[in-house]
Amino acid sequence: MSGAVLFSFFVVLTVTSYLATRQLFLTYRHPLLNPVFLSTIVIIAVLKVTGYGLEDYRPAKEAMTFLLGPATVALALPLYHNRRVLMQHTLPVLAGVMAGSLTTMAAALLAGRILQLDPTVLLSLGPKSVTVPIAVEISRLAGGDASLTAAFVVATGMIGSIMGPSLLTLCRVRSQVARGLALGTVSHGQGTAVALLESETAGAMGGVAMAIAAVFTALVAPYYLPLFLY
Template sequence: MQVMLSAGFIILTVGIYLICRYLYFRYNHPLINIVLLSAAVIIAILVVGKQDYAAYTPAKDVMTFLLGPATVALAVPLYRNRHLLKQYGIAIFTGVGLGTLVSMASVLFITQIGGLSREIIVSIIPKSSTVPFAVEVAALAGGNPALAVAFVVATGTFGSVIGLSLLSRFKIYNPVARGLAMGTVSHGQGTAMALLEGEQQGAMAGVAMALAGIFTSVLAPVLIALFVG
């Protein structure tokens, strides 16, 4: 029974994803975000069907297991566009480094002005890196890993919704710049949206996501030691 239920949830999730993906390409509106809309529809179905999250968990575990292969698959567009790394190598490294630093510094400034507790500040600083990086940075600095995950997911969702539209608003159309911005600020979700826009954008977003995680691991402890204590 559980196997059939899990299989049903997987089919339901994939079906909703495909519908939301079609709507995104059909209307090209930032609010029709594939991840956000899919999650909202699935949650609504679970609530209406009176199914708790525990019933959905086995199906979720199967699908999240595929995140590993999906991440590795980002190497394919990167390999096809490897000439961009040679052409813009210094700019990529510098841009992602500065972007990561500005992201953390701005959050540090805002949270301290807002008088938030040290635990929250430490948990939110690594928000623009992927979950594994953010959890480790937060845990080692005395933050709350669960809060860190929540901030990472919220950042990725928000960035994936408005990121590309905001870049267009400021007339930033270069595929390399768009990909680097999405990967630096919105990690995995931003990378997925960049890849939907184009292969070059997706390749650069994947590079930025990896570099942002490394920069976060190096710079976050320094910022926390200097300004949080």
């Protein structure tokens, strides 16, 4: 295929895979039918069958990744629709997101200490629950490895978006505000995307949590992460 045809093929493949797996998730609500997880498997399978590699897929990936910026800005719409809910819960939202950010960093770092991970790996693991661009910069400032941090962030988002809703249900968390805040705080963009599939309120709260967690983590992580090295 020519470059333009291949580009179009991979864009259509990605969009179609996501829409199909999203419909499956909305129909059956099974954690393993998470759209990001399942559509990724579909795309990898197609690449393997057709003999194309990551470099062939990269131009389409970069074009769609560019749209993450506008998609993030678009989260302002459900937030606007739920502005009264946010105003009613301002203090609990701030306290919950900050506590959640500190707790998720501490849990990961303590687990790393128990497993006797190298300090560089620990510092790379700490900011795993915020979006990649911010997590990478936090990791660099703290002395971690940016590539490792990016991998940890993607893995955290994937695992959190798959297991998070089921765990919240198991813990009898029914409030859409609380569910959205939990998913956005721990699993950043991927968690927020799953929250949006639950309801507009959960998605709005997920977007708020993702933003607050990113800012708060960026401010405290350079001082907080080194505490777990000693």
